[in-house]
Amino acid sequence: MTLRWGILGAAKFALHHMGPAIHAAKGAELVALATASPDKAAEFATFAPGLQRHDSYDALLADPGIDAVYIPLPNHLHLEWSLRAIAAGKHVLTEKPMTMAAAEFDQLIAARDASRRLVAEAYMIVHHPQWQKARDLIADGAIGRIEHVDTAFCYDNRAEPSNIRNRAETGGGGIRDIGVYTYGSVRFAAQAEPVALEARIRRENGVDTFAQVAGEMEGPDGSFTYSAITSMRLFPRQEVVFQGTRGLIRLTAPFNAGLFGEAQLELHRGGGQSELFRYSGVNQYVLQVEAFGRAVLQGTAYGCPLEFSKGTQAMIDRVFEAERAI
Structure with a gap:
């Protein structure tokens, strides 16, 4: 079919x-x-x-x-x-x-x-094996209890003033465009929700071009501190780090895997132990379409239901509510 x-x-x-x-x-x-x-x-x-x-x-x-x-x-x-x-x-x-x-x-x-x-x-990243691996490692206790997570997603489109991301009337801004990744990815991998958030936001022509978010999130094993940077005016950067009591997970191309760079997941543990998981040639957009098709044609569960997306949007809403201009 x-x-x-x-x-x-x-x-x-x-x-x-x-x-x-x-x-x-x-x-x-x-x-x-x-x-x-x-x-x-x-x-x-x-x-x-x-x-x-x-x-x-x-x-x-x-x-x-x-x-x-x-x-x-x-x-x-x-x-x-x-x-x-x-x-x-x-x-x-x-x-x-x-x-x-x-x-x-x-x-x-x-x-x-x-x-x-x-x-x-x-939300294609939840279909990528690097994020499924991160979620499984965290759930299995590979890095102990999470104490801190920091995320960053930045690019520079200041030379494109007509771009819909730079226009308030089209719902533009960095938080809506890429905050959905820096916020939602942690919700997915750590199975956590925000408890308290502070946000420092810089705007141009009605859209946020830089946002620094800090706060606390609550997961199955307790709360941890959280920080995120999104920007449409900085040199390109993507990174997510989960830091636990017994180890650390770093994703070096977490969002635009294969475009920003090769998708790699680093797992660091005590005694100098480390493992590197590489995902060359994986197209997360193809995986997303195939997962959607299986859900429709075969009745399998879909990895990103509307209820999950609503939760990420609720976190975005909370960031805007906590806005402090800089």
Whole structure:
């Protein structure tokens, strides 16, 4: 069986990453794209021959030949078009953040339950084996009890003022774009939730370009301190470190694995013991599409349900509530 996919909008991310991933994934077929531009559709057709173009999003949603829809639209449009896609009877995978506030997830959860369709946020890192390994090591006590976690995700797009990430009206800002990783990844791997947070945020033209978050999170073995940096104005950096009473886990390309660098997980323990786990050639976008397809076609559990994504959005909401300007 094959899941037939359509994409709403010819976003660059869809062109370079998710479109090819859908085409390459087992059990998936990219069959349609909604765009008014024949030239943009032609770019997608270079890797997906025979791709059908619809002139509007509504026309694609009305196509009975499409089972699932991927939505890479600007942030402020995610909720509306996710709900419209569910109402059209499609399974839905929407880019992060799926909503602008945690409470809005309740609409998605209710629509998902009523429709009996799979609806999920495109949080690809939970499908990557490096994050599954980190979660398993922590749960197995490989580094003892976690005492501190620090995360960082930075890039520099100051030369792109028209980029949707630099525009307040499209729901831009570094926290919504990449805080979802520095916050949600710790929730996933450590099975932890925030207890107290402080945030120092710098803004330009209404969007956050730098945020430093510090606080405390609570996991199965107790609380630990937490810090995170996100920025759209710093030299590129990605790193996550889980520091425990008996060891340390470091992920050196935790979020854009294979693009920022080779995915590697370092495990350091007492007596100078260390192990290095390398994940060359793993495409987390393909893994995400395949996991989505198995959940729809075979009824397997999906690794990132809406309830988890709502929790990460709730943490993002708390960061904004704790904002202190710098």
